[in-house]
Amino acid sequence: MRTIALEPDMAKVRVLADEFIRSVPPQQALGVAAALNFANPFYLPTMDDASASRLRIDLDQFCELVMRARLTASRARQPNILVACAPKSASTFIAGALSTALGIPQVSLATPTLSAYSGSVLGANLREQETDDMALLRNGLSGAGYVAQHHIRCTPFLARQIALYGIKPIVTVRNIFDTLVSLDDMLREWRQVEVPGNPVFFDDGMPAIFTGLDDEARFEMLTDATCVWYVKFLLTWQKCEAAGMIKPLWVSYEDDFVADKARLGARIAEFVGLEEADAERIAMCFADTSKGTSLRLNKGVAGRGDKIPAKTRERIVAICRRYAGEGDLRPLLGKELVA
Structure with missing residues (x-):
C-alpha cells in the first residue's frame, strides 16, 4: 500500500x-x-x-453511499484537528507534536491520499489547500481521528464542513516580516542545486532565477507572491469567527509558541477536550526540537524580519493598510500597524 x-x-x-x-x-x-x-x-x-x-454504480447509488458516509463521519467519536496555518508559523512542528502527543495520524484533508506526504509526492503542493470532500470522508471514517495541517483560508463553506464533521480548528499566525525571512531561508535551502526545467516550481511557484537575486529583489518577489494571501488568511478566519460560524483556537508564533510552550500545551489540551490530550505531554512534545529540521522549524525565534529592506517593509505595510477596516491586522504587522 x-x-x-x-x-x-x-x-x-x-x-x-x-x-x-x-x-x-x-x-x-x-x-x-x-x-x-x-x-x-x-x-x-x-x-x-x-x-x-x-x-x-449509478447516480442514485452514489448519492446514497455519499449520504451514508457523511452521516457516519458526522457522528464519529474521534479527535479531528485542523491546524489552519499561515506559512512559517511553526505549524508543521505543532501538527507533528500534536500527532505524537495524542497518538493520532497526520493526514491531508486537501487530497484523497493515504498520507499528507503522499499528496506531495503525487504533485499537489502548488494547489490551493482547500478541503476535499472525499478526504474529509475517508479520514472521518477511520476511527482513529487525525491532525491535518493546511494553509487554508476560512469561508462559510469551510465553516459548515468544520461543524458537520466535528473538526477542531487551531489557527496559527505570525508576524509577516519574520514570515518572509523564514520563507526565504526555506526556498533558498531547497533550491541550492539548480535542476534543468525547474521542477520545484510545482512546490513553491518560484522562477529558477530566485536564488540568484539579491535580498531586496527576493523579498519583493515574495511580497508579490504572498502578501495579499496572508492578509486574507487572517481576515477570513477573523470574520468567520465574528459571525459565529467557527470557534477556533488562535496560536501566535511570538506570544504562544516562542514565549510559553507549557501554557500553549495547556490551552490546546483544554481546546481539544480529550482524555488523551494531556497538557504536560503536549508541552513536552513542543519542547522537543530534536526533529525540528524535518518538521521545518527554522530558527524558532521572533524578530528576524528586521533584515527586510525598508522599501519592501513600507510596501508591505501599504498593502496591509488597504484592509485595515476589515479586521485586526496586529498579528501580521505588530508594532508597524498603521490604522
Whole structure:
C-alpha cells in the first residue's frame, strides 16, 4: 500500500498493483483492488469493459453511499484537528507534536491520499489547500481521528464542513516580516542545486532565477507572491469567527509558541477536550526540537524580519493598510500597524 501511495510513476504503479491483485485468491481480488485504489487515487485495476460494467454504480447509488458516509463521519467519536496555518508559523512542528502527543495520524484533508506526504509526492503542493470532500470522508471514517495541517483560508463553506464533521480548528499566525525571512531561508535551502526545467516550481511557484537575486529583489518577489494571501488568511478566519460560524483556537508564533510552550500545551489540551490530550505531554512534545529540521522549524525565534529592506517593509505595510477596516491586522504587522 505505502509503496504505490508514494510512487508518482503511474505505469510502475499499475504493474505492481495489477501483479499483486493476480497473486491473491479470486474472491479477494475486488477488496484488494479497492484497497490499492484507496492508497493511490489514480490507480484503477486493469480489466475489460464487461468486468468494469459489472462493477458500475449509478447516480442514485452514489448519492446514497455519499449520504451514508457523511452521516457516519458526522457522528464519529474521534479527535479531528485542523491546524489552519499561515506559512512559517511553526505549524508543521505543532501538527507533528500534536500527532505524537495524542497518538493520532497526520493526514491531508486537501487530497484523497493515504498520507499528507503522499499528496506531495503525487504533485499537489502548488494547489490551493482547500478541503476535499472525499478526504474529509475517508479520514472521518477511520476511527482513529487525525491532525491535518493546511494553509487554508476560512469561508462559510469551510465553516459548515468544520461543524458537520466535528473538526477542531487551531489557527496559527505570525508576524509577516519574520514570515518572509523564514520563507526565504526555506526556498533558498531547497533550491541550492539548480535542476534543468525547474521542477520545484510545482512546490513553491518560484522562477529558477530566485536564488540568484539579491535580498531586496527576493523579498519583493515574495511580497508579490504572498502578501495579499496572508492578509486574507487572517481576515477570513477573523470574520468567520465574528459571525459565529467557527470557534477556533488562535496560536501566535511570538506570544504562544516562542514565549510559553507549557501554557500553549495547556490551552490546546483544554481546546481539544480529550482524555488523551494531556497538557504536560503536549508541552513536552513542543519542547522537543530534536526533529525540528524535518518538521521545518527554522530558527524558532521572533524578530528576524528586521533584515527586510525598508522599501519592501513600507510596501508591505501599504498593502496591509488597504484592509485595515476589515479586521485586526496586529498579528501580521505588530508594532508597524498603521490604522
